[in-house]
Amino acid sequence: MGNPQSKFPKSTPLGCLLANLKTLQLEQDLRRKRLIFLSTVAWPRYKLDNQSQWPPEGTLDRNVLTDLSNFCQRLGKWSEITYIQGFWALRSRPDLYSRCSSAQVMLAKDAGSQEPEKEESSFLSVQPEDLGFPSLPPYTPPPPPSVQTPPSSSLPTSNPLSPMPPSGPPTGCLESPVSAHTRSKCPADVPTPAPHPPTVLAPLREVAGAEGVVRVHVPFSLADLSKIEKRLGDFSANPTIYIKEFRYLCQAYDLTWHDLQVILTSTLNPEEQERILAAARQHANQLHLTDAAIPLGEQAVPSADPDWNYQANQPGRRRRDLMVQCLLAGMQAASNKTVNFNKLKEIIENPEENPAAFLNRLTEVLTQYTRLDPASPTGATILASYFISQSAPDIRKKLQKVEDGPQAPIQDLVKLAFKVYNSREETAEAARQARLKQKAQLLAAALQPSRNPRPESTYPTDSKATKGACYKCGKAGHYANRCPQGPRVPTQPCYKCKASGHWASECPNPHPPATPCPACQQKGHWKSDCPTLRTGAAP
Structure with missing residues (x-):
């Protein structure tokens, strides 16, 4: 397959870093395949702060590197910090990335590039001290007041717009950019190992004048x-x-x-x-x-x-x-914000969402669609109220039991929500174990024979136990309609026919009563045979 770095030209920061791992003494700390994967696959997917985006070919932009470092530290991706430091190390070695193509690796393009149709590098992509603007011609300092000789014009001058050679004789402070010269305050006769890359203070730029450092206005492009x-x-x-x-x-x-x-x-x-x-x-x-x-x-x-x-x-x-x-x-x-509290009602915590991420979404919507400050007492109370009412069901059930409710500090609510969030696996595992234990008990009870079987002739088959003795045989343990000994002969004569040997309900020759039925006040039938009692009609 060849060398992995052959797929990435040296004109890109990633290719330049791969080519200089040994020079930067990072060959033992960084794995090439892992570096390529992070730069081309993982990091471009991260949602960084300040709307930054990591390009797959890498970058030396201070803002993007800082945002990526903060993102990885915030999420605990400590193994990726080492690879981010590799780009910081390359950024600190202008002599290395100047040997690569300056179009994409250097922090800024030279203003004297022979391709004027390309846009010049914006100062918004990097911090002020790392921006590239065309450097001024080398400044020749005036002589001291005690020396009346004119300024020396024999100092060697170099074209500041020409590309920086990879190696060459050391140049003095006067041949470096003027802003770097004013910071270092180094004399003209002390050489430096190598010139620094162009630096900009936009749009007011520091230059050295006859009376000291002055600021020159550089308009926006x-x-x-x-x-x-x-x-x-x-x-x-x-x-x-x-x-x-x-x-x-x-x-x-x-x-x-x-x-x-x-x-x-x-x-x-x-x-x-x-x-x-x-x-x-x-x-x-x-x-x-x-x-x-x-x-x-x-x-x-x-x-x-x-x-x-x-x-x-x-x-x-x-x-x-x-x-x-x-x-x-x-x-x-x-700032005329459109107050819309309905937007807050749309923010509902997902079942597997982190409580901190849910709070961040609520805070962003509260800031964008209301005039409330989340840090103010009123804003904090409203934020806590929505945080409680729109959390996940298990978290909401716990938060609703808080004594102070929305008046409680939001930090305490988030801490309590994290306790429920982190204990979900333990609760689910405990419930699963309880279900397994219950199934095992039911299975064991089904397989185990009964130790004290009840006699069929003694106990009734109904689910409800009988109370007292059967009125037909005088024995307990069964109902009268299921009496095994048959009906008992009554001891008194039937009140319908005044004959003995049968029950009134089985009377073969009933005589009508002499008095009206107490249930319906009609004559000709006994109360036990009253049709109103059989049909349930009112008397």
């Missing part, structure tokens, strides 16, 4: 804006996701007023944008009441470019942060 719009989603449909992703963008990247305006314009319709800006300015007015140093609405959230200075320790950065704070508050206030 159309590909970046398209991915931002896709990531934020529709504000009216799901404002929670929109606010979460917008907060992430503002925290992760150094934005300007123009960048914020572009994001709002490209992801919101005019009506939504107007409502958010109005609510944001109203929030600024409320802050101004508590702190007079905070500007009023139009000044805090300007509609025109205020031309702020975004350099370090400048008031423009604080004004920008205040604007972001007001925008987030305005989004919270302007």
